[in-house]
Amino acid sequence: MRGAVQGVGFRPYVFRLAGELGLGGWVGNDHRGVVLEAEGEAAAVSVFLERFPAELPPRAVVHEIERSWVEVAGATAFVIRESGRDGARSAVLLPDAATCEDCVREILDPRDRRYGYPFTNCTNCGPRFSIITGLPYDRPRTTMAGFAMCAACAAEYADPRDRRFHAQPNACPACGPRLWLEDGAGAPTGGTAESLAAAAGALREGRILAVKGLGGFHLMVDARDEESVARLRRRKGRYEKPLALMVPDLETARRLCAVDAVAAAALTSAEAPIVLLPRRPDAGVAAAVAPGNPRLGVMLPYTPLHHLLLRAVGFPLVATSGNLSDEPICTDNAEARERLKAIADLFLLHDRPIARHVDDSVLACPGGAFLPIRRARGLAPLPILVPRPSSGEAAPGILAVGAHQKNVVALMLGRRVFLSQHIGDMETPQAYAAFERVIRDFLSMYEARPALIAHDLHPDYLSTRWAREVVAGGVEDSSEAKSLLDGELVPVQHHHAHLASCLAEHGSEGRALGVIWDGTGLGTDGTIWGGEFLLGDARGFERVAALRPFRLPGGEAAVREPRRVALALLWELFGEEARARMPAGAFDDEVGALLGKMLATGSRAPVTTSAGRLFDGVAALVGLRNEVSFEGQAAMELEFVADWAIEDAYSIDVREGAALELDWRPLLAAVVEDSRRGVPAAIIAARFHGALAEGIGRVAERVGEPVVALSGGCFQNLLLTERCRRRLRRGGFEVLIHRQVPPNDGGISLGQAAVAAARRREPT
Ligand SMILES: [Zn+2]
Ligand SMILES: [Zn+2]
Ligand SMILES: [Zn+2]
Structure with a gap:
């Protein structure tokens, strides 16, 4: 098996x-x-x-x-029989699993020997990926190696009729890991029960608690308390991105949010992800948790420690990853004391080491289906099974290093593509270090020596540089990774990788029209793509249509300032008149003049077809936001403000040319006109989404390919996805939507691996 x-x-x-x-x-x-x-x-x-x-x-x-x-x-x-050590390493590493009902019952039963014990687990639940140090999976090759089982635990472990037969992390209060609470000065307090009670007391007083969990640290604070949540945001340097919640039980989740059967199944699954749920108006959660967001990210306790802590407090807690904004999650006690000392008032720690960082997974459940947003705990490193092997099971495999944001790496062995846990945006030295660590980890776990290394076309992505410098040997590097890597590089265009990723997870080998809409990716023509219609499969593609291009005045600055994009869009309609059409007070005169010059001359204003930026620009035009603190924020707000009940749409054109062009100018003119007339943003935003869905439908009809795949970060937008799906179905198309990997750049490495495999089979 x-x-x-x-x-x-x-x-x-x-x-x-x-x-x-x-x-x-x-x-x-x-x-x-x-x-x-x-x-x-x-x-x-x-x-x-x-x-x-x-x-x-x-x-x-x-x-x-x-x-x-x-x-x-x-x-x-x-x-x-005892484990052997022969054969190729293709056994699947298991993800961590949320505490099972049997174990929860034991920790709540005063007569049980594991009553109140925060590290209880069994064969059906508990840590796996986060504690494994080698294969095959056996206690000596986990971070439990340092804990010798007591006689009672050893007897359970040896009894095939017991729920803990060969449960590698098996432990009890007599022999297993310990819990303690520390203040900032490192002074520990009392035993398990006292530590939990003191931690709960501190949370009730509004203090910030760093909690060592399964795959890393959380920062926790009372989610009902506006002031405490604001303090956490200030200290963490995370000002507007939504914060996740951990709630004591499903009933509490239902009081906060609308939870349908599919969402309830996701919340209570062994994966126990953060589920994005429609919040109730009377949720009783601080506004600062998810400002302006109609959804809350909610998860249930997934370790005995969380169950005990949440029971002790009895109210929803913010549970956000223990890091400074944009850095990878902390995993080590000493590291956490150092990195989190300016954020947390208290530290709830234990002595079971974490072998590797694993963030919480994030999922949405639109229309009764799962849409992964972040793939980490509970899912990583489970492989995605693709229809055909890159070559034999014993082949050296393919490594795919992902893109720049939401980085995930992939290792393809035979038919299986093992996806790493979420690594994150490769902005900080810590993220880059985590990226290198994960690759090293993967290669040594599976003893893989990849023959091909797939990377993004963009030369400045750190993942691309790593592939070129470390692998191609330009840079002296003493890491083991280098000695394992001498494969051939395969550059893969960003949006092609998105398309291949969607096809691969659906097991589809045929052609499809990929509607690939995201923020940015380098195109084969050297411009910034992002509103693409690619016809093809893993082997190759033709760019059959794209959004009408526009300029980004100031390049990267336009990502941070949607008002710049708004001006650039207006420029395409009104030329020099554009500045006068901007909402009042968007720029001071000097800046406006400078931007106008960039647009007129094209200097420092690269051309793009980015759909993400189109959303940003329209968000600024309807007055939602001039500047953002994270990429995609304005686009998200345009989605959030839209009234789903509005069914009509602005008009949009499809223009003939060498390739088709989806011309948004009629749509933009209508946005400007409606804004001028004071039509509410909720209606404008809905009509805007409707127009794009109609445009996508019309392009698909012109292209005539019966299968349409929707991928790219824009398809995290539930309204856009729903309208597109409906419009395309009405046109008789089969629509492929991501179910296993995220539509955002977290799904890119699967596509890169699929493209590299296809090229190996059929070299171009
Ligand atoms: Zn269990
Ligand atoms: Zn024991
Ligand atoms: Zn992308």
């Missing part, structure tokens, strides 16, 4: 089933997965073959079963 089959109670499951049917034989883990031999009466063997795949343990995911008939060995008993 290949797949996620180790550490999920697979061997005891086989052991029990074989025992029940009176079969002899054995089952064991090796580097490839789980191997078993069963022998007995023909009838019993066929019952086994029938029941075996039908009754798998809940956390097991079987990708492949290989079977053959072997000589009878004469075994009468069925045994569990």
